[in-house]
Amino acid sequence: MATNAQTAGDYIRHHLVNLTYGKLPADYTRADGSVLAEEQWVFATSAREASDMGFMALHIDTLGFSFLLGVLFLGFFWVMGRRATAGEPTLMQNIVEATVEFVEDNIKTTFAHPNALIAPLSLTLFVWILLMNLMDLVPVDWLPWTAQQFGVHYLKVVPTTDVNNTLGLSVTVFALIIYYNMRIKGTRKFFAELAFHPFPKYLFPVNLFLEGINLFAKPVSLALRLFGNLYAGEMVFILIAALIPFWLQWTLSLPWAIFHILIIVLQAFIFMILSIVYLGQAHK
Amino acid sequence: MNINLTLIGQSFAFILFVWFCMRFVWPPIMGSLTERREKIASGLKAAQEAERQLELARKQIKKMLTSAREDARQLAEEADMRAVQIIEDAKKKAHEESERMLRLAQAEIDLNIVRAREELRDKLGVIVFSGVKKIVEKEVDQKTHQQFIKELTAKL
Numbered sequence: 001m002a003t004n005a006q007t008a009g010d011y012i013r014h015h016l017v018n019l020t021y022g023k024l025p026a027d028y029t030r031a032d033g034s035v036l037a038e039e040q041w042v043f044a045t046s047a048r049e050a051s052d053m054g055f056m057a058l059h060i061d062t063l064g065f066s067f068l069l070g071v072l073f074l075g076f077f078w079v080m081g082r083r084a085t086a087g088e089p090t091l092m093q094n095i096v097e098a099t100v101e102f103v104e105d106n107i108k109t110t111f112a113h114p115n116a117l118i119a120p121l122s123l124t125l126f127v128w129i130l131l132m133n134l135m136d137l138v139p140v141d142w143l144p145w146t147a148q149q150f151g152v153h154y155l156k157v158v159p160t161t162d163v164n165n166t167l168g169l170s171v172t173v174f175a176l177i178i179y180y181n182m183r184i185k186g187t188r189k190f191f192a193e194l195a196f197h198p199f200p201k202y203l204f205p206v207n208l209f210l211e212g213i214n215l216f217a218k219p220v221s222l223a224l225r226l227f228g229n230l231y232a233g234e235m236v237f238i239l240i241a242a243l244i245p246f247w248l249q250w251t252l253s254l255p256w257a258i259f260h261i262l263i264i265v266l267q268a269f270i271f272m273i274l275s276i277v278y279l280g281q282a283h284k
Numbered sequence: 285m286n287i288n289l290t291l292i293g294q295s296f297a298f299i300l301f302v303w304f305c306m307r308f309v310w311p312p313i314m315g316s317l318t319e320r321r322e323k324i325a326s327g328l329k330a331a332q333e334a335e336r337q338l339e340l341a342r343k344q345i346k347k348m349l350t351s352a353r354e355d356a357r358q359l360a361e362e363a364d365m366r367a368v369q370i371i372e373d374a375k376k377k378a379h380e381e382s383e384r385m386l387r388l389a390q391a392e393i394d395l396n397i398v399r400a401r402e403e404l405r406d407k408l409g410v411i412v413f414s415g416v417k418k419i420v421e422k423e424v425d426q427k428t429h430q431q432f433i434k435e436l437t438a439k440l
Contacts, residue, residue: 018286018290020286020288022288022289050286051286053286053288054286054288055287055288055289056288056289057286057288057289057290058288058289058290058293059288059290062290062294063290063293063294063297066294066297067297070297070301073301074301074304074305074308074309077305077309077313078304078308078309080313081308081309081310081311081312081313081316082312084312084313084315084316084317085316086316086319086320086322086323087320087323089320096313097313097316097317100310100313100314100317101317104314116306117302117306119310119314120302120305120306120309120310121302121305121306123305123309123310124298124301124302124305128298128301159294162290163287164286164287164288164290164291164293164294165290165294167287167291167294168290168291168292168293168294168295168297168298169294169295169298171291171295172295172298172299
């Protein structure tokens, strides 16, 4: 929906900025030319402002949508769980149970240790990521345009296209990996695994380096895989919306959306199953 | 790709959700699933048991039918025998009854014969006496001969 006043490039860039609330330093020249007298928490009004906020910033859209979707997911599952009967299930109960059993089957085949956390963790990962990914199928301009009518200038509706979101998930999983490694194997054995393998002991700096990369690659790859897939998918939708006349857009966006459904489910599944595998390795 | 506080916020949200899921979502759903699984298992078992029972009942029915048929056959046989017996008894009784009645009739007849004979004897005496009286009217004294006639009558 590139209007005359807006070039396609502007449109695309605009769509890639989060609704950012963060701290700008004193003497900062804002996008409208005004200069801040002292450091201040404000909503970013340009991409440059958003990046200049550095670490002290919050993506309100990412946090809001992901939280909303999480509440939606857990609320629905919670209600269904409370209503669940052992008798003949309703359609909704069936959907919930099918999802739960799908997750449970995957855990049974890849995770052979007794652990009360792993199942709810996997269920949360799978359904939550799936819902967040599904936001990608909402036509790119609907929500941002609506928000604009209410004076909100930036809005990214797909939380998983924000690397903060995917890293937030993977870092938490990573913390659990470290925790279980320490708890199940003990710190000494965990260190030995990192330091005395694959080369002999006297080469332990090399080992440590290699295994360290191996270890830290896990959360990074988890996060970037999900982020990259969804970001790219969203980017294609934005490109279609930016470069093609509106009456022709459906010829590309529809096939891409259909194909994207596959990616949405697949990426949610991959994130879940890899988390299970990594946590399983931590238990061995 | 700005990395910022959002990351920590997301982690918190994630931990909160996992905790909620673990505490309030997973157990009831799993519980109902397990319960249903057990229900289905016991249902299947019950169905199998019922089938076994049915088979048993069928066998029982067959057995009962056979024995009932045998009983019926025996009963019919007994009834037949009984009927024959009853007929025989009836015949015998009828025969006896007829004999008895015959005897009664015969007795009556005999009695009548005796009576008639008696009567006849009385009448014959009178007749004979009147005949004799006519014959010997003149010469015979009624008084003397009365005795004689009496003796004669008794002899008859």
